[in-house]
Amino acid sequence: MAGVQLPLAGITVVAIEQAVAAPFASSRLADAGARVIKVERPEGDFARGYDDVAAGLSSYFVWLNRGKESVTLDLTKPEGKAALAALLGDADVLIQNLKPGALDRLGFDRGRLSRDFPRLITLSVSGYGEGGPMASRKAYDLLIQAESGLCSVTGGPESAARVGISIVDIATGATAYAAILEALIRRGITGKGADIGVSMFDVMADWLTVPLLNHEGGKSPRRIGLAHPSIAPYGVFSTKDGKQILISVQSDREWRNLAQVFLGDAALGTDPRFATNLARVRNRAETDAVVAAAFAARTGDAALADIEAADVAFASVNDMEGLSRHPHLRRITVDTPNGPVSYPAPGPVFAGEERLYGAVPPLNRETASMENV
Numbered sequence: 001m002a003g004v005q006l007p008l009a010g011i012t013v014v015a016i017e018q019a020v021a022a023p024f025a026s027s028r029l030a031d032a033g034a035r036v037i038k039v040e041r042p043e044g045d046f047a048r049g050y051d052d053v054a055a056g057l058s059s060y061f062v063w064l065n066r067g068k069e070s071v072t073l074d075l076t077k078p079e080g081k082a083a084l085a086a087l088l089g090d091a092d093v094l095i096q097n098l099k100p101g102a103l104d105r106l107g108f109d110r111g112r113l114s115r116d117f118p119r120l121i122t123l124s125v126s127g128y129g130e131g132g133p134m135a136s137r138k139a140y141d142l143l144i145q146a147e148s149g150l151c152s153v154t155g156g157p158e159s160a161a162r163v164g165i166s167i168v169d170i171a172t173g174a175t176a177y178a179a180i181l182e183a184l185i186r187r188g189i190t191g192k193g194a195d196i197g198v199s200m201f202d203v204m205a206d207w208l209t210v211p212l213l214n215h216e217g218g219k220s221p222r223r224i225g226l227a228h229p230s231i232a233p234y235g236v237f238s239t240k241d242g243k244q245i246l247i248s249v250q251s252d253r254e255w256r257n258l259a260q261v262f263l264g265d266a267a268l269g270t271d272p273r274f275a276t277n278l279a280r281v282r283n284r285a286e287t288d289a290v291v292a293a294a295f296a297a298r299t300g301d302a303a304l305a306d307i308e309a310a311d312v313a314f315a316s317v318n319d320m321e322g323l324s325r326h327p328h329l330r331r332i333t334v335d336t337p338n339g340p341v342s343y344p345a346p347g348p349v350f351a352g353e354e355r356l357y358g359a360v361p362p363l364n365r366e367t368a369s370m371e372n373v
Contacts (some may be wrong), residue, residue, distance in 0.1 A: 003120050005352050006032055006331065009035040012034065012092050013034050015095040015096070016075075016084075017045070018041075019045070021125050021176070022125045023045070024177070025177040026068065034092075037086075037087060040072050060338055063223060065361065066359065080083055089117070096124055097125035097126070099138075110122075123198050129201070141169045148201060150208060151163075154223065155223050172199075175203050231292040233258075233288055236294075240296055240299060243300030246317055248314070255277075334358070336360040337361075
């Protein structure tokens with residue numbers, strides 16, 4: 001972007017990556033101005049074949065690989081290893097999510113990397129880390145959703161469910177991105193690189209702290225669909241014309257507002273059955289029934305106006321069609337080998353800056369295979 005220095009301009013990243021987690025981290029580095037060199041197998045990152053809905057290309061690949069350069073190397077051969085060593089000689093960051101131990105077997109073990117490239121920040125993404133009984137197990141997003149217990153707190157009462165996006169991969173990529181930024185800051189102070197491991201299981205276990213502590217505190221979470229296990233009323237209610245509205249009462253003061261303005265009965269605000277959140281959760285069925293009756297007596301438009309007047313947080317229950325035409329949806333457009341693709345913009349907004357995003361790279365098929373890595 002002309003006239004604006006991106007924060008990671010001058011940083012070079014080598015990314016031996018595939019799928020979602022590692023590419024998520026490196027894509028954010030590329031957005032921030034880093035030069036990202038993506039090392040692929042000759043058949044390409046297998047995420048290139050996940051679907052074909054983005055101008056004939058994979059939605060995953062188009063989303064997570066903008067602004068990168070793509071090269072293919074056979075890291076099992078001397079020339080491929082030499083090429084990687086040359087890339088690392090000019091690199092600030094190495095991101096990799098090969099099978100555990102694969103980089104060591106290729107001759108790029110921790111000792112060599114720290115000796116030959118002392119300023120290099122290496123980040124390795126794995127399923128379960130480098131040690132422990134499951135370290136060698138293959139791991140993908142839904143597998144970790146299941147293994148970590150995330151699925152057990154997702155869905156309705158009848159069955160566990162997958163979170164509808166690759167939440168483990170995305171969480172892992174975001175964690176990796178933050179760790180790399182920390183390491184870059186520290187290197188600016190000490191001049192030393194870092195060796196960082198991020199496991200998908202660890203990340204998801206961290207994110208599951210609240211349900212885990214509830215379980216260990218004797219209140220194991222139950223699946224309750226579009227509702228909150230610890231707060232009431234916090235769920236979906238239907239109006240008489242069929243509109244679904246999700247409301248969230250975060251405090252007892254908000255409950256009193258809801259009772260007076262929306263429920264039409266101020267006494268419910270101090271009724272012992274409902275006066276505190278603990279009481280409302282304990283009497284959830286009765287709480288929800290009172291609120292549901294008030295919604296059922298109104299049209300969608302009237303319910304939205306009255307709930308807003310009560311100063312209670314709410315949302316419409318949308319689908320992807322609703323998101324596609326949502327008035328708050330910010331978009332970017334990136335070039336791809338098949339033409340431009342428009343999709344949601346990254347979350348951070350820097351005042352006074354309008355960032356431009358690089359193209360999605362084609363696959364260079366002219367180099368040898370990484371099939372055995």
